[in-house]
Amino acid sequence: MSELWEVLSEHLPEFSSGLWVTFRLVAISFVIAMAVGILIAALRVAPVRWLNRIGGIYVETFRNVPLLVLLIIAFSGLPRAGVPVSQWVAGTACLGLYTAAYIAEALRSGVFAVGRGQIEAALSLGLSYPRTMRRIILPQAFRTVIPALGSLVIAMIKNSAIVGGSLVALPDLLKQTREVQADTFQTNEVFFWAAVGYLILTLTATLAFRYLEHRYAIRR
Amino acid sequence: MTLAEVSKSFGDNLVLDRIDLEIDRGSAVVVAGPSGSGKSTMLRCINGLEAIDEGTIRFDGRAVHSTGREIYGIRAEIGMVFQQFNLFPHMTVLENITLAPLEVEHASKDEGRRRALRLLERVGIPEKADDSPADLSGGQQQRVAIARALAVEPKLMLFDEPTSALDPEMIREVLDVMRDLAREGMTMIVVTHEMGFAREVCDRIVFIDEGRIVEQGTPDEFFNQTRSDRAKEFVDKIIHH
Structure with a gap:
């Protein structure tokens, strides 16, 4: 038991800097994932076939290729093709674009959950289709999919370990933990603290989304 | 017509x-x-x-x-009132009514609010302005829907x-x-x-x-x-x- 606390206090700087890197990685990726996810969802529900097609191709590409493969292509493949990519760009872009495909799908299901009557009511008031989308459909779609978004964010936090564990080797919580492990050989103790670190992030996300759900829930 | x-x-x-x-x-x-x-x-x-x-x-x-x-x-x-009311559940009663004046006619917030309160008065439920549609009875919801349709002063x-x-x-x-x-x-x-x-x-x-x-x-x-x-x-x- 004392060894557990010892390894933490001795290597606190590594653990905390790793946690901080993971947090930033997740935060930046989340912004990318939301922005791209909303855009792709909008394409997928637009009343124009070729826009749907583009959105569909995006989702099927990024949902069907493993994150690790995306990371290898971005970090190892692209530089070879003459496009230099930094650790941070590769990590946040891959994690963000990968998660965006799932967020787009969640939002799309939320859009379809908004009743036809809601759209007709907005149109009958003289609102244009884009305005109806922005004021009536998307706000309700978001509220409907808050729980689903919460699950996706938790999955993204855990997936972020792949960035540190892969050849991208961003010094995130996983990467730092491995370094401490190589230093001390206390595998059980150091990975216990890695698990705690990820739990701190995922539980915070859980609470945040529970609050959002409570705050913005639609009572019908 | x-x-x-x-x-x-x-x-x-x-x-x-x-x-x-x-x-x-x-x-x-x-x-x-x-x-x-x-x-x-x-x-x-x-x-x-x-x-x-x-x-x-x-x-x-x-x-x-x-x-x-x-x-x-x-x-x-042209205002329209539906069988299922179709009030917007993510907005208050007042916001339901002011949506079209603000978005379509670009009325000011004050003007929209004044008009909405006048209409709520007219349909007999001025005290419900800040409630959520889900807190209203069916009859009240339909009266709000009528007020919402009237808010753009339809012909x-x-x-x-x-x-x-x-x-x-x-x-x-x-x-x-x-x-x-x-x-x-x-x-x-x-x-x-x-x-x-x-x-x-x-x-x-x-x-x-x-x-x-x-x-x-x-x-x-x-x-x-x-x-x-x-x-x-x-x-x-x-x-x-």
Whole structure:
């Protein structure tokens, strides 16, 4: 038991800097994932076939290729093709674009959950289709999919370990933990603290989304 | 408001069969008929929620089913009230009513709020302004829906079975609001099974069956001197049940 606390206090700087890197990685990726996810969802529900097609191709590409493969292509493949990519760009872009495909799908299901009557009511008031989308459909779609978004964010936090564990080797919580492990050989103790670190992030996300759900829930 | 030779089908099913109808400014018209006769579809064609296959619908001289953005302007002049209320659940009552004035007419927030409160007063529930639609009874929700439709100061109001989803004790309060509107000279087209309302309030009853206007006339003509067999059958059923 004392060894557990010892390894933490001795290597606190590594653990905390790793946690901080993971947090930033997740935060930046989340912004990318939301922005791209909303855009792709909008394409997928637009009343124009070729826009749907583009959105569909995006989702099927990024949902069907493993994150690790995306990371290898971005970090190892692209530089070879003459496009230099930094650790941070590769990590946040891959994690963000990968998660965006799932967020787009969640939002799309939320859009379809908004009743036809809601759209007709907005149109009958003289609102244009884009305005109806922005004021009536998307706000309700978001509220409907808050729980689903919460699950996706938790999955993204855990997936972020792949960035540190892969050849991208961003010094995130996983990467730092491995370094401490190589230093001390206390595998059980150091990975216990890695698990705690990820739990701190995922539980915070859980609470945040529970609050959002409570705050913005639609009572019908 | 003029409909000329309007036809529409869903697949092989002809729902509107060469409908001709003219509605004068300030008149209140009730559209009656058995379910599935095309009444609601006709209403939805009038403000362009539903496309038509043939014919023309003109509102104030403008073709409703022309191409382009003109339809948005026309819709803002036609209010519509739905059977299922369709209030926006993510907004308060007040926000439901001010949405169109703010978004479509670009009215100021103060002006929108003033207008909304006046309308809530008119439909008898000014104290509900900041409530969520889910906290209101069905009758109250429908009155808010009427206020919302009135907020853009429409020239024509469409009512699509406005009391069909309401408990009996709430039908009265909604019909009262509609009666007041008619008395104030609002042009109205009302699809309803409330024949008491039709008899008392409207200027003309249009009877539709199988997508065709079978008969139309004043309430007195319709109820007391029914001409067609289909309408007779319908009136009998409605009155003697």
